[in-house]
Amino acid sequence: MKPKIEDCGLGIQKITPILHHDERGFLGEIFRQDWDEFLPKFSPKQVLISQSEPGIIRAWHRHIRNQIDLILVRKGILKICVYDGDKNSKSFGQLVEIISNADKPELIKIPGNLWHGTKNIGNETSEIIYLINNLYDYKDPDEERLEWNDPSIVDPKTQKPFNWNVGAEQ
16 A cells, blocks of 8 residues: 655655554555656665664754765654755745654655754663665765764754754654
8 A cells, every 4th residue: 555645845755654553563565666656666775773862962964965864763853953054946945844753654855965964852862774776885875964063064954053952843
């Protein structure tokens, strides 16, 4: 069954799988190679797992070689933020904030050319599993980084540097 797709702006999508519940728990598909209509030509090359303690911010980074990240929160609650910092883009300066938690499984699709990061806003260690369509190149990483509090990431609501401690908290 096809999942529910929500367009969050900037090419970001929230992909909510259909869960089949029974007395044992549930089963749901989080990826199928034939989901071409919302994951065109996406073929995972690497699957990673990451863990963050409460309050930890992992930001900002972006990719230049057409990487796509599919993030699934496996444990805890995360604030996932994505920012268009390309001055030549029609969506320059736009910011998307998403709260995702393990109680409601969903994949967050992030185009890699956008600055993105996460903050664990829960009270327990968070874990994410993410699928990427490019292999990590240890000798020539496809990654640019900024500090989590870099003033070039501007909150369009306040026109001030983005503050991870306000906004879409739940």
